[in-house]
Amino acid sequence: MGSAFSPGLTELIDSLRRLPGVGARTAQRMALHLMQRDRDGARRLAAALSNAADRVGECRDCGILTEQQLCSICSSPKRDRSLLCIVESSADVIALEQATDFSGVYLVLGGQLSPLDGIGPEELGLDRLEQRLAAGQISEIILATSPTVEGEATAHYVREMACEYAVRTTRIAHGVPMGGALEQVDQGTLSHAFLGRQEYGGSSQ
């Protein structure tokens, strides 16, 4: 018994196990596949990981992950910058882009309001959102935050802010399962929820 893997292969397998959804057996199979049959693939992946880890940051305007100053959405002349969809993560942007034909732009909060954890409006970039609202740059805010307690609190906060500037606020329809992560919803459901978005007001939810 005992491991028959050399230190270099053991380290490779342990590193592969840090990928989401990859267990011990899968990591072994990946490592042996790369070493036996796709060493070019291993080198290419190493370079891509190293490049991305060093260079990927956040878009200056929307906060999505990108190695560019301005992402392809924010720099596109075809996107309507007065329509602003608010999401929690870059994965949410990708999911919406793949499932809908939304022609506006996004704001990636990078999280949810959580005062006890020290995450207030400024940590999420909501102070900059207020500046944009004050400057009259936004005609509709579409809330696509998670249907969790913190996601609801975040949505409420943004709605109150938008109200002050008389900006229309909508919310993607429920259909997204409660407690579910947006990025794991199938495209059909997500598309339906996005198209069926409702006015987001005081008494009705």
Added chain:
Amino acid sequence: MGSAFSPGLTELIDSLRRLPGVGARTAQRMALHLMQRDRDGARRLAAALSNAADRVGECRDCGILTEQQLCSICSSPKRDRSLLCIVESSADVIALEQATDFSGVYLVLGGQLSPLDGIGPEELGLDRLEQRLAAGQISEIILATSPTVEGEATAHYVREMACEYAVRTTRIAHGVPMGGALEQVDQGTLSHAFLGRQEYGGSSQ
């Protein structure tokens, strides 16, 4: 529509898709996970891949993947070098090491006899096996090649060679599904098949 991923992220996702069993959606999730939550994991994996791609070769004696001249099995004083188990790949060695308490050593052929593809005995290192047989270094050969046409042909070839030197030849019991890859068999089945290995002779299979 269109990809919202920057070139650096697109390249990372495409590289991750070359891993076995990883589709588009999984590769996206992996890339975003690494960039958002585990950049150290990305750098560590990059280094491990690059190191392994450059340094991993084959053990001088058995041919298993390792960056060392002699693998941990071949260099162990506890292993009986007169018991030789013949397998097709490093993955097979790993599977057997995890499922059995075999105390001998291995020979990794790296393939199967396939004359039409130009793969003869020398390509598989069987000329060196003959030298070891001739030198009287081997008391038992355990055949663990695949139950496929080429695997059978390879097994027959080795058996003929062992016969010339009057070396006992056994074969791991069938129980391994026909046409199945050894590395994908569950440990229990594989352990059973290994313990129930049979004399491998002319008239009986």
